[in-house]
Amino acid sequence: MLQRPMMIPLVDLATQSRAIKDDVLRRIGDVIDAGRYILGTEVGQFEEQFAEYCQVPHCIGVANGTDAIHLALRALEVGPGDEVITAGNSFAATAFAIAYTGAQAVFVDVDPTDFNIDPTLIEDAITQRTKAIIPVHLYGQPARMWEIREIADRHGLKVVEDAAQAHGAEIGSQRCGSFGDIGCFSFYPGKNLGAFGDGGAVVTKDAALADRLRLLRNYGQRVKNQHDLLGYNCRLDTLQACVLLAKMQHIESWTVQRRQVAAWYREELADIELILPSENDDMRHVYHLFVVRHAQRDALLAYLAENDIFGGIHYPNPLPTAVPFVDAPTYPFEVPVCTKLSQEILSLPMYPEMTREHVTQIGQTIRSFITREVARV
Ligand SMILES: Cc1ncc(COP(=O)(O)O)c(C=O)c1O
DSSP, X not given: OOOOOOOBOSOOHHHHHHHHHHHHHHHHHHHHHHTOOSSOHHHHHHHHHHHHHTTSSEXXXXXXXXXXXXXXXXXXXXXXXOEEEEETTSOHHHHHHHHHTTOEEEEEOBOTTXXXXXXXXXXXXXXXXXXXXXXXXXXXXXXXXXXXXXHHHHHTOEEEEEOTTOXXXXXXXXXXXXXXXXXXXEOOTTSSSOOSSOOEEEEXXXXXXXXXXXXXXXXXXXXXXXXXXXXXBOBOOHHHHHHHHHHHTTHHHHHHHHHHHHHHHHHHTTTSSOBOOOOOTTEEOOOSSEEEEOTTHHHHHHHHHHTTBOOBOSOSSOGGGXXXXXTSOEESTTOHHHHHHHHHEEEEOOOTTOOHHHHHHHHHHHHHHHHHHHHHO
């Protein structure tokens, strides 16, 4: 009997949420009963578990990933007159967080094989004003942190990792978030570890920075109504901490499953005219997204949608083209690799609950698109 093709979304949050629903409801029930709604004990419990997961002593829960980067830069005293170097192809939040401090974002081009900031171009972008580098572990693939750290140390710069897409990603056996002075995470619902709303965290090995970050996220208060510095209201919500605690028990198996889905994709998409994502040696890619490249990307995306398979583009425009950054310095000028990639990249469906059948169906649909294109030429 012929099987009807399935509708396959880019991500499927509801299936995963159903699996942990009872655990989450129980934890939320405890919070409701105890009446501890702001910075409740669940926030502290989660911070402890997530710090251990990131192999660092300190984690501070914050309201979202954008705040995580903003507070990290504030803690490092980045401000007006400073420059901060980052990749030209991240989600806008990375650059926005730099701009919130009054510092100038400086964009460096990326390596076309791993989509991450090209360390060999960073030194061209360093000036007297440079204060920090923000590598982004895009799509879940670690940036080349050893090279970046070495450049930063040589020039006396701070390193803030944007690990919003890289929970559990590793270089050797060291976790992303633990290489820089501060690591920043997002728990936006679609992330590898996602809340049922907004959430984020910063992690660090440095006790003094951790202390400053705790003040920054809560109006500068160590003691209620004593404001030691100009802080913000950027606290991780206690109900979201409940969701994250429930999910922490599954994050490792979900990551293994994402890697399995990626391996199935590699089998299904072997030997066709499509560039598959690379995996750098000695790194653990956690496949927040499975991003392929094709010259007819828009036509392929449309063909997949006609066949009930929904992809995405992360991201369709390089950061220096966003209105707030049109005058920002770029290295090399106008980040040509980011520009080319933005025209060719396509994110295929990726979530831990995907089955071999889903991946086979996607593979067959892509094959039929490519055969059709070849027949047309
Ligand atoms: C690379 C990157 N940086 C920063 C962020 C900002 O995180 P949030 O949406 O939690 O503010 C995101 C996610 O949205 C992201 O993907």
